[in-house]
Structure formats: structure tokens, C-alpha cells
Amino acid sequence: MxxxxxxxxxPVRRPVLLMVEPDFMVRRTIVLTARDLNIADIHExxxxxxxxxxxxxxxxxxxxxxxxxxxxxxxxxxRGGHTRCNARTPMAxxxxxxxxxxxxxxxxxxxxxxxxxxxxxKALLQALQTLTSTSDADKAV
Amino acid sequence: xxxxxxxxxxxxxxSTLRALLLLDTPPxxxxxxxxxxxxxxxxVPIALISLVDENRQWFKSRVGxxxxxxxxxxxxxxxxxxxxxxxxxxxxxxxxxFSDNPLVTGQPLIRFYAGAPLTLPSGLVMGTLCxxxxxxxxxxxxxxxxxxxxxxxxxxxxxxxxxxxxxGA
Numbered sequence: 535m536x537x538x539x540x541x542x543x544x545p546v547r548r549p550v551l552l553m554v555e556p557d558f559m560v561r562r563t564i565v566l567t568a569r570d571l572n573i574a575d576i577h578e579x580x581x582x583x584x585x586x587x588x589x590x591x592x593x594x595x596x597x598x599x600x601x602x603x604x605x606x607x608x609x610x611x612x613r614g615g616h617t618r619c620n621a622r623t624p625m626a627x628x629x630x631x632x633x634x635x636x637x638x639x640x641x642x643x644x645x646x647x648x649x650x651x652x653x654x655x656k657a658l659l660q661a662l663q664t665l666t667s668t669s670d671a672d673k674a675v
Numbered sequence: 676x677x678x679x680x681x682x683x684x685x686x687x688x689x690s691t692l693r694a695l696l697l698l699d700t701p702p703x704x705x706x707x708x709x710x711x712x713x714x715x716x717x718x719v720p721i722a723l724i725s726l727v728d729e730n731r732q733w734f735k736s737r738v739g740x741x742x743x744x745x746x747x748x749x750x751x752x753x754x755x756x757x758x759x760x761x762x763x764x765x766x767x768x769x770x771x772x773f774s775d776n777p778l779v780t781g782q783p784l785i786r787f788y789a790g791a792p793l794t795l796p797s798g799l800v801m802g803t804l805c806x807x808x809x810x811x812x813x814x815x816x817x818x819x820x821x822x823x824x825x826x827x828x829x830x831x832x833x834x835x836x837x838x839x840x841x842x843g844a
Contacts, residue, residue: 559708559709559712559828562824562828563712563821563824563825563828564824566823566824566827566828567817567820567821567823567824570820570823570824571816571817571820652715654716655716655821656716656817656818656821659817659820659821660817
């Protein structure tokens, strides 16, 4: 008979991520798969404008942003400590193209991973796994 | 070749399938979008939404296949009706249920098959979202997760369709 007194079950909090992605199918599939595979709970929004209010209200363990017109400014807001997130929150971005100037800017903003479209969902999920492994959320609470 | 077993709830299943009013209807963008996405994501030449009718499987959406239906007796998807998890055949030539199947020995020369059952909230399975390749393949946990999520999107559309059909009845 197992001795439950000697087996401690330490609760582990699943990381909570924010995903900014305009493509509905990409967004929904990633959210469902990440939950199914126990990678993370993902809050989703279709654009950077809608993401800022979320970042001002809640803490996220990692952020995945599709770079639109306001995307870099959004990252700068987080890095500047102007949101509820830790200024060093792990971030990854997706982009249609990436110029040398943008690469430099992303490096300055300490962005961990850049995925260029078209990408596979699998690559995106692996990027999310990397984000969660560098966040603090997988530590026992 | 092993013909697919008939599910115990076949009468109820067929009744529900026909009540969806989807069989023999024109292509719809909401289903085609998911199937095209699946074909691209998994780099497969063929992807289908297959609805398994009494004697046939009929494709509501298809990429890479001209035929709009095949007989149920030779269908891979018929086998998936009795499963709760995706049916994955990594190499049909090595599987005695399928090695002499005419869809394996002849066109479309199926070697790899992965079919995620389209299970309604009632538990009845209408068919599959399936991936087909002409070469052996494997799927890892992330692949299966993505296939399961795309299947969930198809089921959401079927449920919405069911509500519409019932509302119009």
C-alpha cells in the first residue's frame, strides 16, 4: 500500500504566456496545443494595441509577439518596466521580414528568439517551450 | 485487408451525421481553411475531412485528392471511428490490416495515414481529419497535439453546423 505521507505532491504552476498573433487559426491552434501538451496557459490577442491593456493588468511569464506597427514599442514598454510584467520577461517575436536595423533593435531589447514567416506551428511551440524554460513559472509554488 | 468494424452506435451515429446536412454539399471555406492549413503544417500531399457514411466515406474538404468519396470497406477513416485517439499508420505496407488495401497497392499509394476522429460532444464520431502521405512517416507528441487541435477546430464547426441544422428544422 503506498504511503501517501511520504510522497509529497508539490503543486507546479503552469506558465502563463501572452500571445499577440493576427492569424486566427495560428492563434487558436497554438493555444489549444499548448494547453493540451501542458506547455502553458496562453492569453491571446490579435494585435499589439489590444495587448498593452492586458500587459498593464496582468503578469505574464513570457510573451510572444507578432511584430506589427506597434510591436517594437510594446516590447520597449515591457523592457522599460511600464507594465505589470517583469522587465526581463522572456520574449520571442514573429515577423514577415527582418531588416538589419530591426535585428539590432531586437538585440537591444533582449528578444530571445525571432521566427520569420512562414513558420511551422511546431517551431512556434518549440519557441514557447524555450520561453517557459527560461521563465520562473515552472518552479514549484 | 481488414474491413473497418462497424461501431456499436452505428444507427445513432448515421442519424446524427445525416442531421448535420453536410453530406454531398459544396466545399466551404471554413473547412477548407483548416484542411489546407493541416496539409501545409505537416507537409503532406493529401489532407481530408472525411465523413463516414453507411457505405462510403465522403470528403467534405480535400487537398491533393480528386475523388470526392471512396467505399467505406477500403477506408482507413472507418477504422478510426472506433478510436478516441488518432489512428496513426506509420507504414501501411507493414500493417496487415492495410498492406493489400487497394488505396495502398494502387492510387493514391497510401503509405502513411493519421486520422483524428471527429467526435461530437455526444461521443458520436462523424469521421476524421486525416493526413496522408505516399512515404512512411512518424508523428511526435507535438505533431499529435497540433493534429488534435486542428481536429478540435473542425469539431467546433460541426457543432455550430449541428446547432444551425437543428434551428432550421
